[in-house]
Amino acid sequence: MTDIQRYNPTVLWSDAVSFNGIGYFVEVPESGESFREQTLALLTQADRTLQAIGSDKSRLMMATIYLTDFSNRAVFNEIWVDWLPKGHAPARVCVRAELASPDLLVEIAFMAATRQV
Amino acid sequence: MTDIQRYNPTVLWSDAVSFNGIGYFVEVPESGESFREQTLALLTQADRTLQAIGSDKSRLMMATIYLTDFSNRAVFNEIWVDWLPKGHAPARVCVRAELASPDLLVEIAFMAATRQV
Amino acid sequence: MTDIQRYNPTVLWSDAVSFNGIGYFVEVPESGESFREQTLALLTQADRTLQAIGSDKSRLMMATIYLTDFSNRAVFNEIWVDWLPKGHAPARVCVRAELASPDLLVEIAFMAATRQV
Numbered sequence: 001m002t003d004i005q006r007y008n009p010t011v012l013w014s015d016a017v018s019f020n021g022i023g024y025f026v027e028v029p030e031s032g033e034s035f036r037e038q039t040l041a042l043l044t045q046a047d048r049t050l051q052a053i054g055s056d057k058s059r060l061m062m063a064t065i066y067l068t069d070f071s072n073r074a075v076f077n078e079i080w081v082d083w084l085p086k087g088h089a090p091a092r093v094c095v096r097a098e099l100a101s102p103d104l105l106v107e108i109a110f111m112a113a114t115r116q117v
Numbered sequence: 118m119t120d121i122q123r124y125n126p127t128v129l130w131s132d133a134v135s136f137n138g139i140g141y142f143v144e145v146p147e148s149g150e151s152f153r154e155q156t157l158a159l160l161t162q163a164d165r166t167l168q169a170i171g172s173d174k175s176r177l178m179m180a181t182i183y184l185t186d187f188s189n190r191a192v193f194n195e196i197w198v199d200w201l202p203k204g205h206a207p208a209r210v211c212v213r214a215e216l217a218s219p220d221l222l223v224e225i226a227f228m229a230a231t232r233q234v
Numbered sequence: 235m236t237d238i239q240r241y242n243p244t245v246l247w248s249d250a251v252s253f254n255g256i257g258y259f260v261e262v263p264e265s266g267e268s269f270r271e272q273t274l275a276l277l278t279q280a281d282r283t284l285q286a287i288g289s290d291k292s293r294l295m296m297a298t299i300y301l302t303d304f305s306n307r308a309v310f311n312e313i314w315v316d317w318l319p320k321g322h323a324p325a326r327v328c329v330r331a332e333l334a335s336p337d338l339l340v341e342i343a344f345m346a347a348t349r350q351v
Contacts, residue, residue: 024324026327093226095215203245
C-alpha cells in the first residue's frame with residue numbers, strides 16, 4: 001500500500017505529486033528568454049521531474065499546454081514533436097492564457113503513469 | 118496488470134490515453150460552423166472516443182470546457198444537459214480561452230472511468 | 235470493488251466525483267464580493283467537499299487555479315499558504331481566465347486522494 005508522495009514541496013506548491021501509479025506535475029521554464037529557449041528549458045525540466053517520479057516521457061497521459069501567444073504555436077509543436085518518443089504522445093489541450101509573470105511564455109500541466117498497476 | 122493504452126497516436130497527441138481504469142481525452146470539433154453545430158459535433162466525437170476506450174457518457178468524471186465566447190454559454194449548457202444522462206454529470210470547469218484556430222469555438226478535456234477497479 | 239461516486243449531481247455538473255481513490259471537484263465562491271472574501275469562501279467550500287469525499291486538504295494532488303486578474307495573485311497566495319498544511323501542497327497551475335460570471339474572481343479545479351490504495 002502506497003500513499004501520496006510529494007517532490008520538493010514548498011508552501012505554495014509541490015514540484016510533483018504521485019499516487020497510485022500516476023504523477024501530477026506542472027512546469028514553467030526556469031530559464032530562457034526566447035520562446036524556443038523557454039520551451040527547451042521546460043521540457044528538460046519535465047525530463048528531470050519524470051525521472052524523479054519514476055516515469056519518463058514515453059509514459060505521459062495528458063498535457064495541458066498554456067501559451068501566451070499563439071504565434072509561438074508552430075515553434076512549440078516543432079520542439080514538442082522532436083521531444084516526444086514516436087507513438088507515445090499524450091492527450092493534449094493547447095490554449096492561450098496569460099501566465100503569472102509577463103516573462104513566462106509557456107506553462108504545461110502533465111499527468112504521467114509512473115508504473116504499471 | 119495493464120499498461121497505458123493510446124488511441125490514434127500522432128506525433129503531436131493521442132486521441133485518448135487510458136490507464137488503470139481511467140481515460141483521458143480532448144475533443145475539438147471536427148466539423149461545424151456555428152457554435153451549436155460545433156458543440157453537437159464535439160459531443161458526438163466524445164461518444165465515439167468513450168466507446169473506443171470502453172466507457173460511455175455516464176462515466177465521465179471531469180470536464181474542462183473552454184469556450185471562446187461566453188455569449189455561447191447558454192447554448193452550450195442546453196446541449197450539454199440534453200447530452201448527459203441525468204444524475205451522471207461530471208465535475209466541470211468552464212472558462213473562456215482562445216483556442217488554436219479562430220474557427221474553433223469550443224474545446225473540452227475529459228477524464229472518464231473506463232471500468233470498475 | 236468500488237465504482238464512481240457522485241456528490242450532488244445536477245443536470246450541469248456534480249459537486250464532486252470520486253473513483254478508485256481519487257476525487258475530482260471544482261469550486262467557485264458561493265459568497266463574497268472582494269477577492270479576499272471569495273477566496274476564503276472557496277477554500278471553506280473545498281474543506282467541506284474534501285470531507286464529503288473522505289479526504290482533507292493534506293491530500294490534494296493537483297490544483298488548477300483560474301484568476302480573473304493577476305493583481306489578486308499576491309492575496310491569493312497569502313490565503314493559500316495559510317490554508318494549506320505545511321509540506322502538503324499540491325502541484326498547481328495558476329493562469330488568468332475569464333470566468334462564467336463577471337462577479338466571479340477565482341475558480342479552482344482540484345484532484346485529491348481520498349484513501350490509500
